Amino acid sequence: MSQVISIAPMMDYTDRHFRYVMRKMTKKTLLYTEMITTQAIIHGDRHKLLDFSEEEKPVSLQLGGDNEEELGECAKIGQEWGYDEINLNVGCPSSRVQNGNFGACLMAKPEIVAKCVEKMQKAVNIPVTVKHRIGIDNQDSYEDMVNFVKIVANSGCQKFIVHARKAWLQGLSPKENRDIPPLRYQDVYQLKQEFPHLTIEINGGITTMEETKHHLKFVDGVMIGRAAYDNPYLLASIDQEIYGETTPILTRQEIIESLYPYIDFWTAKKLKLNTIMRHLLQIFAKQSGTKQWKRYLSENGNTFNGGSDIVRQALKELVISN
Ligand SMILES: Cc1cc2nc3c(=O)[nH]c(=O)nc-3n(C[C@H](O)[C@H](O)[C@H](O)COP(=O)(O)O)c2cc1C
Incomplete structure (x- = not known):
């Protein structure tokens, strides 16, 4: 199709x-x-x-x-x-x-x-x-x-x-x-x-x-x-x-984790983490923990020093808060 x-x-x-x-x-x-x-x-x-x-x-x-x-x-x-x-x-x-x-x-x-x-x-x-x-x-x-x-x-x-x-x-x-x-x-x-x-x-x-x-x-x-x-x-x-694919639907966490190599590649080139993560701020929309996720990234992701380590921590914050 x-x-x-x-x-x-x-x-x-x-x-x-x-x-x-x-x-x-x-x-x-x-x-x-x-x-x-x-x-x-x-x-x-x-x-x-x-x-x-x-x-x-x-x-x-x-x-x-x-x-x-x-x-x-x-x-x-x-x-x-x-x-x-x-x-x-x-x-x-x-x-x-x-x-x-x-x-x-x-x-x-x-x-x-x-x-x-x-x-x-x-x-x-x-x-x-x-x-x-x-x-x-x-x-x-x-x-x-x-x-x-x-x-x-x-x-x-x-x-x-x-x-x-x-x-x-x-x-x-x-x-x-x-x-x-x-x-x-x-x-x-x-x-x-x-x-x-x-x-x-x-x-x-x-x-x-x-x-x-x-x-x-x-x-x-x-x-x-x-x-x-x-x-x-x-x-x-x-x-x-829509397309009838039979592969399992990834969880939010799996999607985020699959991006770690990409995040680390770009942040190593001195891209601000949130240039990527701003597109994922809403991934937990309407889920409990969404506020903590957004807050952690807003407070820690506007930096040139840090990549997937910050995202990993943001996920931990979310789990802790649940
Ligand atoms: C922030 C923003 C920027 C947009 N920029 C473009 C654009 O560059 N080119 C374009 O054809 N439409 C642009 N649009 C319109 C969208 O492509 C789309 O036609 C519109 O948002 C209606 O679809 P939606 O109700 O699903 O959002 C933009 C929409 C938004 C919200």
Whole structure:
């Protein structure tokens, strides 16, 4: 089965360490980078922006931009770097992104998106996909979205990930744009019916296994965002529950222990322990001891001196407190 579950691109969260941690919980799920702009890739430190570990694969590189030549060039760089898929961001409503004329405001310009996707697809032989909203501002009818998808699909894009709420480009912050506009799952289901040959993945507000399974009756895939952050252990049973894997589900402790070599490798290179551990602060969410775990790591993990020894102690604190 191809990857029917993915973990959403999330700026400042889905860095390489987050992905490595997630991979310990699920081998099958498609992971994303944060959005990286074409300008950053063309002019910035590519190793810092793009490097990742083989163990994280499959990984999709999400690009932000609206210039077809630059997007083509960056898609090619992404493929050469080893990414498995290139995704174009047509969902971010931040003012910084709007000033660059990309992200969600491109929903009003499907022809430009189509041209960009065509250039990107020509530059690589891995899939090029688009993540978008159901609409923006007053261009938010189901028909508007169908028009967008039709035009972009004509350029060769086969997979659309739809955040099932519109974005207001003025007046709401990016955070509010992830909470306030109502979710319209039915529109995404209908899109799949209308374009059965396309891969349609749904995103927005999905927080449990039951919800995930329910959506999969209507669409090809489910993308999970904030829930992977608030409750990362949710992902630990995805391979078994969704992909039918028969290997045992790892316990929280086993997941943490399996990361010790990775933690020690990076902290020996003078990475702050919590650069990795911040992605695991919530692994005991809703469990007794979660407070002690978080407190111990917050107090002891913001250091350049210490690796898995601190994590081992944090686990002991948790056991003692139970
Ligand atoms: C902190 C944060 C950063 C985000 N950064 C990106 C991003 O870089 N690119 C993108 O397409 N979406 C981004 N998103 C949106 C998510 O990918 C996702 O579409 C959204 O959170 C809705 O899914 P959820 O309800 O499962 O979280 C971000 C969301 C959050 C919470």
